Amino acid sequence: MKFNNEATIRFKSKSVNEYFARNAIAAFIMQLNPTIEQMNDVKTAVSEAVTNCKVHAYDSEDDYIEIFCGIEGEKLHIKVSDSGKGIADIEKAMQPFYTTCPEDERSGMGFTVMETFMDSLHVENNTPKGTVVYMTKIFGNSGK
Amino acid sequence: MKFNNEATIRFKSKSVNEYFARNAIAAFIMQLNPTIEQMNDVKTAVSEAVTNCKVHAYDSEDDYIEIFCGIEGEKLHIKVSDSGKGIADIEKAMQPFYTTCPEDERSGMGFTVMETFMDSLHVENNTPKGTVVYMTKIFGNSGK
Amino acid sequence: MNIDFLIKRDVLIIYLSGELDEYNAASAKHRIDTALDKYSYKSAVFDLSNLAFMDSTGVGMFIGRYKKLSRQNKKVFIQNPCFQVEKILRMSGLYQIMPKIKNEVI
Amino acid sequence: MNIDFLIKRDVLIIYLSGELDEYNAASAKHRIDTALDKYSYKSAVFDLSNLAFMDSTGVGMFIGRYKKLSRQNKKVFIQNPCFQVEKILRMSGLYQIMPKIKNEVI
Numbered sequence: 259m260k261f262n263n264e265a266t267i268r269f270k271s272k273s274v275n276e277y278f279a280r281n282a283i284a285a286f287i288m289q290l291n292p293t294i295e296q297m298n299d300v301k302t303a304v305s306e307a308v309t310n311c312k313v314h315a316y317d318s319e320d321d322y323i324e325i326f327c328g329i330e331g332e333k334l335h336i337k338v339s340d341s342g343k344g345i346a347d348i349e350k351a352m353q354p355f356y357t358t359c360p361e362d363e364r365s366g367m368g369f370t371v372m373e374t375f376m377d378s379l380h381v382e383n384n385t386p387k388g389t390v391v392y393m394t395k396i397f398g399n400s401g402k
Numbered sequence: 403m404k405f406n407n408e409a410t411i412r413f414k415s416k417s418v419n420e421y422f423a424r425n426a427i428a429a430f431i432m433q434l435n436p437t438i439e440q441m442n443d444v445k446t447a448v449s450e451a452v453t454n455c456k457v458h459a460y461d462s463e464d465d466y467i468e469i470f471c472g473i474e475g476e477k478l479h480i481k482v483s484d485s486g487k488g489i490a491d492i493e494k495a496m497q498p499f500y501t502t503c504p505e506d507e508r509s510g511m512g513f514t515v516m517e518t519f520m521d522s523l524h525v526e527n528n529t530p531k532g533t534v535v536y537m538t539k540i541f542g543n544s545g546k
Numbered sequence: 547m548n549i550d551f552l553i554k555r556d557v558l559i560i561y562l563s564g565e566l567d568e569y570n571a572a573s574a575k576h577r578i579d580t581a582l583d584k585y586s587y588k589s590a591v592f593d594l595s596n597l598a599f600m601d602s603t604g605v606g607m608f609i610g611r612y613k614k615l616s617r618q619n620k621k622v623f624i625q626n627p628c629f630q631v632e633k634i635l636r637m638s639g640l641y642q643i644m645p646k647i648k649n650e651v652i
Numbered sequence: 653m654n655i656d657f658l659i660k661r662d663v664l665i666i667y668l669s670g671e672l673d674e675y676n677a678a679s680a681k682h683r684i685d686t687a688l689d690k691y692s693y694k695s696a697v698f699d700l701s702n703l704a705f706m707d708s709t710g711v712g713m714f715i716g717r718y719k720k721l722s723r724q725n726k727k728v729f730i731q732n733p734c735f736q737v738e739k740i741l742r743m744s745g746l747y748q749i750m751p752k753i754k755n756e757v758i
């Protein structure tokens with residue numbers, strides 16, 4: 259795919275980087291002239307995806323999370339990848355309120371938030387291991 | 403070197419990414435609890451280094467600029483690299499008011515700003531080609 | 547993030563400010579639970595006027611406090627969420643267990 | 653970034669707002685030069701109250717406008733820079749050719 263602009267951020271799987279990730283992506287999408295709501299939607303979705311890598315994919319804080327962002331016209335593509343444990347049953351994981359960590363007070367709403375706040379969400383296994391989350395959002399009049 | 407935390411951002415050599423780069427790094431250094439002045443200093447230095455890659459290193463907007471950020475205690479390490487034209491005489495290039503593009507109204511103050519606003523600045527040739535700018539800033543009481 | 551507590555008549559008001567994500571949730575949970583056990587009150591209100599951001603980790607944190615308080619038959623409410631926080635509270639259905647109230651009710 | 657112009661007695665006041673970096677400099681230069689040629693005035697003032705950020709590309713842009721105006725024997729001043737902008741203007745020595753003035757002077 260040919261993007262008008264693109265950026266990749268790669269950082270350690272530390273909780274403090276959730277703030278970094280959502281605000282770095284926020285700075286990148288400023289060029290799309292987002293409404294405040296669109297901006298919040300993307301920040302929230304990125305925060306969910308990054309938190310999942312930190313909480314579910316890795317046991318250590320020394321692993322890496324990567325986010326690719328590409329702009330194709332009015333469409334924003336975001337890809338969040340980890341090389342951690344992976345998800346055995348993706349369909350099940352994506353159901354609202356489903357969580358494998360209820361004891362940590364996880365709400366099981368992460369994927370549901372990404373799905374609701376973005377225009378599309380797709381989750382895949384990463385190669386050789388881990389998870390990839392693809393999201394898009396349209397910034398013209400045709401988006402959410 | 404072992405960093406407490408680190409992040410890398412990689413993006414196209416487009417002017418609009420100057421805003422992205424300085425604000426992404428700003429989001430990363432929030433964990434160092436910067437003063438407003440320290441925050442501005444780092445944003446300005448990053449803006450200078452990225453602008454130099456865009457303006458001097460590359461002719462096209464399809465090339466890549468990379469920034470590595472590492473935190474070592476209270477010390478921030480920043481490395482800005484391009485794989486562009488490189489600098490023939492680095493010492494000369496770093497002199498205040500020296501610019502190879504006076505016709506574009508460049509002030510020749512880019513390196514001087516980086517040097518003044520950060521605690522250290524070091525410029526090297528990149529391999530196989532291009533330029534690497536290393537900067538550090540100390541966020542305790544011992545910094546500028 | 548900052549957390550402040552105020553008792554007003556029989557109500558414990560919990561003021562959250564900053565951003566509530568996974569980085570902050572564990573410490574927020576701990577500080578809130580300490581206050582919930584320490585003070586005496588009949589119901590609790592989370593005032594979110596100064597909460598600039600939260601994600602679903604925050605929803606989990608609120609559900610946890612709701613469970614704790616409802617075991618003691620105490621009601622919990624939410625007031626003054628900003629636009630981003632309102633959107634995630636509404637979509638998660640949290641208002642069904644922790645109704646949103648107007649400032650004036652208290 | 654936004655640029656507004658105001659003529660007050662013999663002075664052209666140029667209000668810059670937003671962030672002045674390499675991304676914005678070319679268009680800023682063009683819009684300012686158009687105004688410098690269009691209006692009649694004896695001196696010019698850049699009002700930077702709403703300029704949130706600038707780097708050395710902005711310094712170059714200011715020097716260019718200074719050169720243009722000094723060829724016509726017009727003086728140029730700067731007023732109301734924020735802290736970040738003040739720091740870069742001061743270290744670059746720009747105030748030696750475009751003195752900083754207080755609002756009240758005009």
Ligand SMILES: Nc1ncnc2c1ncn2[C@@H]1O[C@H](COP(=O)(O)OP(=O)(O)O)[C@@H](O)[C@H]1O
Pocket residue numbers: 310311314315340342343344345351352356357358359364365366367368369370389602
């Ligand atoms: N990056 C990931 N790596 C491994 N497992 C994941 C990842 N993301 C999500 N999961 C799994 O999917 C489940 C549902 O995720 P989500 O909807 O975000 O809810 P929550 O994070 O609250 O558990 C998680 O409990 C976890 O088992």
Ligand SMILES: Nc1ncnc2c1ncn2[C@@H]1O[C@H](COP(=O)(O)OP(=O)(O)O)[C@@H](O)[C@H]1O
Pocket residue numbers: 450454455458459484486487488489495496500501502503508509510511512513514533708
């Ligand atoms: N990344 C780079 N690649 C190639 N040349 C560079 C790079 N950075 C700086 N230079 C050279 O160094 C000179 C001085 O840079 P600087 O002090 O930033 O001033 P300016 O950008 O205003 O010219 C530039 O004019 C250019 O010739």
